Amino acid sequence: MTTLSKIAPIQENPAYLGFCKLPEWGLIFVEGPDASNFLQNQLTNSVLGLARTSSSVIAPPSAVRLVGYCSPKGRLLASAWLMLSPQSSSSDDRFALFLSKDIAANIAKRLSMYVLRSKVKVVDASNEWNILGHCSSGNVNDGLALDPSQIGLRLPDVKAEGQTYRRVLIAQPKSSIAFDNENNVLTTWNDLEVLSAIPRIVQATQEQFVPQMINFESVAGIDFKKGCYPGQEIVARSQYRGAIKRRLSLAHISKEHLHGAPLNPGVEIFHGDDASQPAGMVVLSGQNIFDSNRMDLQVECKSEALEHGDIRLGSVDGPVLKIDPLPYPLIEI
Template sequence: MTNSSQNVPLQRNPGDFGFCPLHQWGLIFIEGPDAASFLQNQLTNSVLGLKRTLSPEIARTPSSVRLAGYCSPKGRLLASAWLALVPRDSASDDRFALFISNDIAAGIAKRLAMYVLRSKVKVTDASHDWSVLGFCSITNQVNSLTLEENQIGLQMPDVEVHNQMYGRVLIAQAQPSGAMEDQDRVLSTWNDLEVLSAIPRIVQTTQEQFVPQMINLESVAGVDFKKGCYPGQEIVARSQYRGVIKRRLSLAHVPTDQLNGASFDPGVELFHSEDTSQPAGMVVLSSHAAFVEDRIDLQIECKSEALEHGEIRLGSIDGPVLKLDPLPYPLIEI
């Protein structure tokens, strides 16, 4: 998965890359002899056959890392997560690590635990006991990254910006992250790469707003239509094969000098110039641009017809006009 832009890039400082604490990310562990079968019945993607990754090895390939959604019975996303199979040691039961938005981690862990019943599974929200870090840099440096014995990690898809490939690794460690130099600048880079990847992440303000296809989850390998049942599976499948979804995730940006105080946080509604009676979509993720001066980058969910013509405005019908950017991947046709 790649992303490109026609804007002139900034001169980058090496301090803009490296490690940073990710306080917006949380961690849930699902472990036990029945952990794989339990998650297989809960998530939109298959977890069976995931390769075991032992610390300090990093889970790097599609055979070791999966993106998945967790839906309500109505097929609406309660969460999205990156997951890897990271047992405590080679002799231990399965243990899955779900990297998830911190503001929903406790609620999702509690909900998953409700469905354990007689399964030999333990669900733990480890967000308070484990710190989540991010490492981002050019892909070659990310590919050579090594972790410490007390850390677990998974590599996310690369992102292309201005013809340069950047890699990202999510890391968890069972201790505080401590102080890091230039962490604000590194965090800014991490956040912008996440937005530019066009891979969505559900946060509290966007829970139950989207069927997976509305934010392209099936196009970024987050849905397996051949697996068995999970909450909302019938609705997700019907949306795919009957073509009833007419909304999509897109990338956009807005110059900061045009915001005029408008909020660009996830959940902020969007309006279309040709239909002022109701919102046309909402912000999924956003960040201050790290590669182009004085702009905000956004992932937006919007009606497909609104993306094709007219103006999309942020926050209100009189809000700033968003400029659309190309997606870094092809969409699976619905």
């Protein structure tokens, strides 16, 4: 069994595998007798029926859900990975939402505004808990085990260069174990997240996207059969009336072609034939784990702009992005 400690890179694999701190990730707990019904009325995905996962046990994908939290206008304020992790078998429900740290405090505050008389407590635990990532290759039985104070969930696998990689998100109280970061593993984690083509909302991209604009329905982030939630009518109308003409795509660019152009989330992209308005924006970016000169990106873009011409970063005269295929089929709208 492997506990929380550094794992040496596997020599035959160019990627660095093992543990790393995830400084961009935060954690919100939603706890109480009414927590399930409360979140059911707030999130894009159903939270009912999630298996209760105890501490020290890694929740499998079947016990984890990707969720979105929208404004009344149907724009994503946050995306999160959700698991049901009570403090003990006899405790009230406690849901853990793993999301971007830079939006965690505001999302917790906003959720708290809607608690009203419900028996629910919403806590931003981002400053009290470390969020770690663990990467392993698909042909390695790492026997990963957690400390009893920790919680964890397994994310969808990612395929890159013919190899399958497993990813686990782990939360540990900061008071429990000291942990030195492994920057090489962090590079691997960030790139695998980009290559998964599953978006993560950060502060710079809040309220920029109706969920379908970044493929949320195609990565099981929306349940169209559940009840109402903020923005639900707009999200449903976009699905059934075919109102969405934008999609998330993967792209890459060589560092030598960037010429200082930023790759941060929220940076606009342009179609080479239209300088009048942006064609979309960067959602996430990371250095490729096999080629240190290559940067991988998730970009949200007008569908018609992807059909011909160049997609350029930052301006109509900016460096050209190379568009890559998605790792999953899109649900047509």
